[in-house]
Amino acid sequence: MSDVVVLFFLFGLVAGLARSELKLPAALYETLSVFLLLAIGLKGGEGLAKQALLPLLPQLGAVIVLGIAQTLIAFALLRAAGGFDRANAAATAAHYGSVSVATFAVALNWLATRSIPFESQLAVFLAVMEVPAILVGIVLARGIRRDTDWRRLAHETFLGKGVTLLLGGMAIGWAAGPDGLAPVKSVFYDLFKGALALFLLEMGLIVSRQFGALRQRGLFLAGFGIAMPLFSALLGLGTGIALGLSPGGVTLLTVLAASASYIAVPAAMRLAVPEANPALSLAASLGITFPFNLLVGIPLYHQLATYFIGESP
Structure with missing residues (x-):
């Protein structure tokens, strides 16, 4: 039986395709985003408080290399097989080298409902893997140019809402520890699944609006939106096994590798590569890859792990 949160996503998708008037208030969507990012960060920080941080450095280096490799591979495929111009290939590749917080949240819930343990540093991987793909995508699109406002771009990349909330939540969770977090667990832990369900309802509505953009390069984008995450999943699977992660940890790293950003990267690309068409990258990452990972990918990646x-054990 499907997880109930995925059913909420399907409900929103069907309602959107049927042109229903259903719509969540924009303020609620923003609130749910903040809640989920903080909750994930707090959980990761709580786990980090129980272990030494120095041994994590090689693992962080490995996942950074993973994100860079995915971006370069996606760029080459989009240029060679898709015929994308340099700007659109770089912008779309950055989406696929980065990660999706929503997909990660669903995977967390999927493992939790099955009582499958995983390493706490996966939340750190989530935060770390958002940034390298953005920087590589910008260099692929523009090269090292004098007119690039690197200071503004660095602020957008490293201090964007997603990264700030994740790192802030992890810092609070690490500093407070399990005992210090006890008073807020009823909010951030117990309500996580309900907030995720409402968030995915709105995501279903948003995805339904991306189908129109698929008409431009529909067949290729549909194929790329499925083939690229499957290939990236194999890279994430191999990296997780090489790092000695548990089956749950390997599953989450595979999910991260297979996911595609649709929040942090679009914001950065609008600033750094304004000539790229965001409809193309969002149609693939949000219209194809996101639902594929929710409905098929997560259980498949766990089976592989x-x-x-x-x-x-």
Whole structure:
């Protein structure tokens, strides 16, 4: 049976395609985004408080290399097979080298409902993997040019809402520890699934509006939006196994690798590569890859993880 949060996404998708008047208030959508990012950060920070941070540095280096490699591979495919111009290929590739917080949140819930453990540093990986793809995408699109406002771009990239909330939540969770977080767990932990369900309802409505953009390069974008995450999933799977992660941890790293950003990267690309058409990258990342990962990808990636390293103890 499907997770109830995925059913909320399907409800929003069907309602949007049927041109229903259903719509969540913009303020509620923003509030849910803040809540989910903070909750994920707090959970990751709580876990980090229980372990040494120095041994994580090689792992962080590995996931940074993973994100850069995905961006370069996606760029080459979009240029060679898709015939994309340099700007659109770079912008779209950056989406696929970065990560989706919503997909990660659904994967967290998927593992939690099945009592599958995973390493706490995966929330750190989430924050770290957002940034490198953006920087590589900008360099691929523009090169090292004097007219690039790197100071403004760095502020947008490193101090954007998503990264700030994740890192802030992790810092609070790490500083407070399990005992210090006890008074707020009823809000940030117990209500997580309900907030995620409402968030995915709105995501279904948003995805339904991206189908029109698929008409421009529909067949290629549909194929790329499925093939690229599957290929990236294999890279994430191999990286997770090499890092010695548990089956749950490998699943989450595979989900991160297979996901595509549709929040942080579009904001940065609008600033750095304004000539790129955001409809193309969002149609692929949000219209194809996001629902594919929710409906098919997450359970598939867990099956791959357990096939190669066995079930969690």
